[in-house]
Every structure is written in C-alpha cells, then in structure tokens.
Amino acid sequence: MATALSCLLGIPLAYVLARVDFRGKGVVQSIIDLPVVIPHTISGIALLVVFGRMGLFSEQMSAMDLQFEDHVLGIVFAMMFVSCSFVVNAAREGFEAVDERLENVARSLGATRGEAFLTVTIPLSASSIITGAVMAWARAVSEFGAVVIIAFFPRVIPTLIYEKNLHGGLSDSMPVAALLIVICVSIFIVTRTLAAIWKRRQEEPQ
Amino acid sequence: MIETESLNYRAGKFFMHDISFRVDKGETLVVLGPTGAGKTVLLELIAGFRHPSSGSVKMDGRDLSVEPPEKRGLGFVYQDYLLFPHISVRENISYGLRAKGVGKAEVKRRVDAIAERLGITHLLDRRTRNLSGGEQQRIALARALILEPKALLLDEPFSSVDPNTKDLLMRELLRELGIRNLPVIYVTHDQVEATQVADKVAVINEGRIVQVDLPEKVFSAPKSEFVAKFVGTRNIFKGTASRIDGSTVVTIGPVEVRSSVSIEGKVHVTIRPEDIIISKDKIESSARNNLKGRVTSVVEKGGIIFVTADCGIDLTTAITRESLSQMRITIGDDVYFVFKAASVNLF
Numbered sequence: 421m422a423t424a425l426s427c428l429l430g431i432p433l434a435y436v437l438a439r440v441d442f443r444g445k446g447v448v449q450s451i452i453d454l455p456v457v458i459p460h461t462i463s464g465i466a467l468l469v470v471f472g473r474m475g476l477f478s479e480q481m482s483a484m485d486l487q488f489e490d491h492v493l494g495i496v497f498a499m500m501f502v503s504c505s506f507v508v509n510a511a512r513e514g515f516e517a518v519d520e521r522l523e524n525v526a527r528s529l530g531a532t533r534g535e536a537f538l539t540v541t542i543p544l545s546a547s548s549i550i551t552g553a554v555m556a557w558a559r560a561v562s563e564f565g566a567v568v569i570i571a572f573f574p575r576v577i578p579t580l581i582y583e584k585n586l587h588g589g590l591s592d593s594m595p596v597a598a599l600l601i602v603i604c605v606s607i608f609i610v611t612r613t614l615a616a617i618w619k620r621r622q623e624e625p626q
Numbered sequence: 627m628i629e630t631e632s633l634n635y636r637a638g639k640f641f642m643h644d645i646s647f648r649v650d651k652g653e654t655l656v657v658l659g660p661t662g663a664g665k666t667v668l669l670e671l672i673a674g675f676r677h678p679s680s681g682s683v684k685m686d687g688r689d690l691s692v693e694p695p696e697k698r699g700l701g702f703v704y705q706d707y708l709l710f711p712h713i714s715v716r717e718n719i720s721y722g723l724r725a726k727g728v729g730k731a732e733v734k735r736r737v738d739a740i741a742e743r744l745g746i747t748h749l750l751d752r753r754t755r756n757l758s759g760g761e762q763q764r765i766a767l768a769r770a771l772i773l774e775p776k777a778l779l780l781d782e783p784f785s786s787v788d789p790n791t792k793d794l795l796m797r798e799l800l801r802e803l804g805i806r807n808l809p810v811i812y813v814t815h816d817q818v819e820a821t822q823v824a825d826k827v828a829v830i831n832e833g834r835i836v837q838v839d840l841p842e843k844v845f846s847a848p849k850s851e852f853v854a855k856f857v858g859t860r861n862i863f864k865g866t867a868s869r870i871d872g873s874t875v876v877t878i879g880p881v882e883v884r885s886s887v888s889i890e891g892k893v894h895v896t897i898r899p900e901d902i903i904i905s906k907d908k909i910e911s912s913a914r915n916n917l918k919g920r921v922t923s924v925v926e927k928g929g930i931i932f933v934t935a936d937c938g939i940d941l942t943t944a945i946t947r948e949s950l951s952q953m954r955i956t957i958g959d960d961v962y963f964v965f966k967a968a969s970v971n972l973f
Contacts, residue, residue, distance in 0.1 A: 521708055524675040527695040528702040529722035529773065539721075543712045 460565025510552025514545025701775030
C-alpha cells in the first residue's frame with residue numbers, strides 16, 4: 421500500500437523533475453533525498469511532531485477523523501516517507517533517458533500530453549520505475565526506526581521481531597525473521613525474472 | 627496555406643528574430659542554413675513543441691499558436707525519425723489513428739494501404755530496431771502521412787540515409803508530396819537537396835531569415851555575403867537532357883553541355899567548380915565542354931579564388947591565388963571555361 425501510494429505520487433513528481441526547470445528544483449530534490457540520509461528514528465520523530473496526537477496538525481487531523489499515531493495509517497505514512505525517494509529518483513532517471521522528442525512526435529500524431537506520457541514515456545521507462553518500486557517496497561517492509569516511533573501498534577514484522585526478541589529471545593524471534601527473509605528473497609527473484617523477460621521482449625529483433 | 631507572422635523566440639543564448647513567411651498548398655518551402663542556424667527550432671515552433679515569445683502561426687487564416695500540438699494537424703518528421711522503439715512498425719504507423727480512436731478494421735486497412743504504397747509491407751510486424759535509415763524514413767513518413775495532415779514539416783529527412791538509396795527515396799518523397807497538394811516546410815543544409823524539392827528557398831542564419839526567393843534566384847543572385855558564401859560555390863542548374871549519338875546533351879537555357887551520365891528528360895545539373903579549367907585563350911583539349919563567357923565576379927574564400935563568368939549561364943570555377951596572378955584575370959575579361967563530360971553530374 422505504501423509502495424502504491426509512493427508510485428502514485430512519486431511518478432508524476434519525477435516527471436516534473438525530469439522535464440521542467442523551475443526555481444527551487446534543488447530544494448525539492450534535496451527534500452526527496454533527505455529520508456535516505458537521516459537516521460530513520462529521526463524521520464519517525466519528525467512525523468510524530470507534525471502528525472502525532474500532540475503534533476502540529478493534530479486539530480485538523482482529528483477534525484478529519486484521521487489518526488496516525490499507533491495506527492495503520494501512521495505506519496503507511498512512515499513507510500512512504502522513507503521509501504518514496506527510491507521511486508522518485510528511479511523514475512526520474514528513467515524519464516530523463518527517454519528522448520523528449522518522442523513525446524513531441526506522439527503529440528504531433530494527435531496524442532494529448534497525458535496520452536503521450538502513458539503510451540510512450542511510461543513504457544520506455546518501465547524497467548526503471550519497476551526497479552524503483554521494488555526498492556521502495558523493500559525499504560518499506562524492512563522499515564523499523566520510523567515505524568517503531570510513530571506506531572508501535574499494530575505491529576509490522578520488524579517491530580514484531582524486535583518485540584519477540586526482547587521478550588522471548590532469539591528462539592522466539594528467529595522464525596519470524598526467517599519468514600521475512602524468505603518472503604523478501606522470493607519477491608526479489610520474481611521481480612528480477614519478470615524484468616529479465618520484459619527486457620528480452622524489448623530487445624527481440626523481430 | 628501555412629504562414630508565420632514575425633515569430634520571435636528565445637531560449638538561453640539562442641534567438642529567433644522576426645520569422646515571417648508563407649507556404650501555399652502544394653508548395654514546398656526549403657529552409658536552408660548551416661548547422662545551428664535554428665532550422666529545427668523553427669519547425670518545433672510551428673508544430674507547437676516550443677512556444678514563441680511573440681508572433682503567430684496560421685493555417686488557412688486560423689491561428690494555430692493558441693492550440694496544443696495534437697490539435698494542429700501538422701505532420702512532423704525528425705531527422706533521426708524517432709520511431710517508437712517499444713512497439714512494432716505497424717503500431718508505429720497506426721499510432722495516430724489509434725490515438726484518434728479509429729476502429730480496428732479501418733486502422734488495419736489504412737496501414738496496409740500506405741505500407742504498400744511506400745513498399746514497407748514486409749516490415750510491418752518487425753520491431754523498429756535494426757532497420758536501415760531508408761526503412762526508418764519511410765516508416766516515419768507513413769506514420770505522419772496516414773493522418774492526412776494539413777501541412778508537413780520535414781527536418782533534414784535524408785541526413786540518416788546512405789547516398790545510394792537517397793535518390794530513390796527522394797523520388798518517392800516527391801511523388802507522395804505531388805499527389806497530396808500540401809504546404810511543405812523542408813529543412814536542410816544541403817543545396818542539392820534544396821534544388822530538388824524547393825519551390826521557394828528561405829536561407830536562415832543565426833535565427834534570422836536572410837533571403838526568401840525562388841531557388842534559382844537564391845543560387846544565382848544571392849542578396850547578402852552570407853548567402854553568397856553559403857550557397858555560391860557550386861554550379862547547380864535545371865535543364866533538359868537528351869541522348870544524341872550515344873552521348874547525353876543537356877540544354878540549360880541558352881547553353882548546351884555534354885555529360886557522361888546516361889539519362890533523359892528534366893534533370894538537375896551540378897558541376898563542381900574545381901573541375902572547371904579556366905583560360906584566357908581558346909585551348910584545344912579532349913574535354914567535351916568549352917564555353918566562352920565574361921567574368922562577372924572574383925571572390926576569395928578560404929584561400930581559394932572563385933571566378934564566376936556569364937557564359938549564358940553563370941558558371942563558377944575555383945582556382946588558386948597563384949594561377950589568378952599568373953593569368954591576371956579581372957572582372958570584364960573574356961575567358962574560356964573547359965570541363966569534361968564526366969564532370970557534369972546529372973540527377
């Protein structure tokens with residue numbers, strides 16, 4: 421869910437970053453990169469300060485009946501915050517590699533800007549976007565620092581492992597950890613294989 | 627009819643100033659200029675990929691400048707053709723029809739028809755990778771023409787084609803343009819191409835149009851030093867060739883020259899200046915062409931002297947500074963121009 425949201429918001433942003441020059445582009449770019457470099461506990465604290473029960477937007481949030489702290493929404497938001505940059509950066513690189521004149525040609529053939537984007541730009545940068553999304557997903561699944569601060573409950577796998585380890589020691593936490601590893605490895609294998617098949621199809625001479 | 631009214635454009639250090647011209651139905655305007663003169667930018671302004679800072683583009687009186695590219699109905703072919711690499715040749719050609727929501731059966735019928743006309747039916751199910759320049763050009767042309775555009779914008783359409791296929795493709799292009807009666811704007815830096823397709827030539831340099839004229843006028847009566855330097859170093863004519871006694875005689879206005887190229891009918895004639903020998907006295911030579919004329923200009927460019935004489939047609943020869951001072955040629959002198967039949971190129 422966090423990955424889907426990241427893609428939904430991140431891909432258009434990446435397109436703008438790739439195609440449009442505007443003032444403050446550097447600042448926007450830095451903000452996107454920020455979650456990668458700062459410790460994730462800081463991300464969690466920052467989110468808590470802004471969106472928590474005592475946070476800056478607490479009134480507006482309760483007015484909208486939204487709750488982040490100790491809630492699934494908070495977890496999703498924390499995951500998005502730390503993983504979004506992977507999607508944005510990968511998609512931006514993908515878009516930059518697509519010749520802008522291909523979009524021009526599509527438009528001269530009667531496609532609107534949106535149609536040209538969906539039928540030409542997205543297919544040509546698909547492998548970058550998929551890679552970015554997988555990285556973002558991987559980051560989100562293994563996120564501990566930000567999640568543990570904003571929402572210890574309900575538990576996600578890393579916090580569950582942490583808790584099991586605290587209370588029952590290694591023997592209790594190991595099965596969950598092993599499960600996470602198995603899930604991650606299988607997802608990686610599946611996406612890599614799909615990407616390879618996709619690439620081969622693109623490069624077929626006939 | 628497509629026309630531009632004092633288009634101005636600026637991007638960084640690059641400027642386009644006050645570009646105004648009109649191209650009627652069935653007419654081809656060649657925009658001729660050196661690399662970096664702003665030729666492609668001009669086409670992109672007309673197509674709507676870039677926005678002029680002032681001025682307008684009009685199609686049959688309707689202002690196109692306010693419309694997005696997809697609404698302008700103009701065909702555009704880039705010099706590197708830019709076929710969509712992720713879809714097949716058929717999907718490339720049908721892209722525009724599909725964007726318009728034309729039904730499947732109709733799309734197939736029209737793609738098959740245009741592919742047959744252009745001789746690319748065998749390529750339809752292939753991907754666009756590994757196609758030759760000529761094949762790509764035909765596909766790009768089909769992709770644009772299938773929509774029956776109101777005008778066609780061509781950006782150096784032959785720059786990625788090898789010289790052997792160029793003649794064939796040029797004939798095909800002229801045939802396609804001939805039956806469509808469209809205004810065409812054709813960008814190139816090649817004067818030979820310009821004479822082959824142009825009804826009018828606009829010479830462009832540093833973002834300005836420096837001369838718009840009939841092609842013969844641009845080449846024979848350049849109005850500025852830039853135009854003269856850019857176009858004035860080549861002998862290009864239109865003529866009629868006929869085969870007489872096993873050799874080719876070409877009539878160019880009042881003059882007849884012999885060529886070793888065996889073709890007949892309306893032709894373009896080029897003679898490289900360095901292939902013409904100049905002499906003040908009549909010389910006996912095995913060369914088949916010997917024309918008498920009066921020197922009208924002596925111009926130096928890059929250490930080479932270009933001497934032009936009116937021999938009924940304006941012929942230019944290139945000589946070294948040394949031979950100029952030996953022969954003491956000045957404007958008004960009577961001279962003989964001698965060149966071999968093999969030096970007279972016809973196409």
